[in-house]
Amino acid sequence: xxxxxxxxxxxxxxxxxxxxxxxxxxxxxxxxxxxxxxxxxxxxxxxxxxxxxxxxxxxxxxxxxxxxxxxxxxxxxxxxxxxxxxxxxxxxxxxxxxxxxxxxxxxxxxxxxxxxxxxxxxxxxxxxxxxxxxxxxxxxxxxxxxxxxxxxxxxxxxxxxxxxxxxxxxxxxxxxxxxxxxxxx
Numbered sequence: 001x002x003x004x005x006x007x008x009x010x011x012x013x014x015x016x017x018x019x020x021x022x023x024x025x026x027x028x029x030x031x032x033x034x035x036x037x038x039x040x041x042x043x044x045x046x047x048x049x050x051x052x053x054x055x056x057x058x059x060x061x062x063x064x065x066x067x068x069x070x071x072x073x074x075x076x077x078x079x080x081x082x083x084x085x086x087x088x089x090x091x092x093x094x095x096x097x098x099x100x101x102x103x104x105x106x107x108x109x110x111x112x113x114x115x116x117x118x119x120x121x122x123x124x125x126x127x128x129x130x131x132x133x134x135x136x137x138x139x140x141x142x143x144x145x146x147x148x149x150x151x152x153x154x155x156x157x158x159x160x161x162x163x164x165x166x167x168x169x170x171x172x173x174x175x176x177x178x179x180x181x182x183x184x185x
Contacts, residue, residue: 001078004098007122008076011115013100016075018061020082021052026060030170031139046082054082057184059139062101066171071178072104103163103173103180109142112160112181120148120157135159139167140182158185 005015028040039045039056046054061077078098085091102111113132120128131154132144140161147154160183165175167182 007119013074013076016061016065016077018064022055022060026063027055030063031059032164032166033138044083046084056083057081058097058099063171074102076100099184101182103178107180139164
């Protein structure tokens with residue numbers, strides 16, 4: 001975590017943290033995740049008796065930050081997340097996630113790819129190569145999976161894309177004035 005934070009701080013990102021217990025608004029609604037989306041099912045989300053839930057990603061931190069801060073913005077949100085999943089070598093009910101957000105006037109997919117490429121090369125070494133594959137996430141449009149080539153094999157490393165206009169509106173930003181990208185690793 002320290003190395004990840006150091007790399008992003010050196011690229012001008014601030015480190016922001018938020019609550020592990022969340023409301024449905026911040027964890028789902030504000031992120032353009034429909035009421036009938038499978039991620040809301042008990043299978044994926046730990047709902048608590050107090051009406052809250054354990055966050056399934058650190059994206060709620062991004063919404064809370066956008067509500068209180070005016071762009072341009074450049075943040076990462078590292079932290080624990082919780083998912084009600086069957087455990088195996090690549091799945092666990094509690095793990096660390098890092099998400100990033102960059103909002104400005106002229107932010108593009110090219111900026112996103114450059115930041116992610118730079119991060120992976122600094123973290124894994126100059127031989128790390130990435131590719132973006134089209135994918136769907138309700139909170140970005142267009143959306144991508146990022147794969148990294150490491151020692152000859154491609155591995156899925158996370159999801160990302162341009163922040164959906166509805167997400168910007170839900171955070172109080174005008175999508176005709178601001179745009180940006182978000183990523184989760």
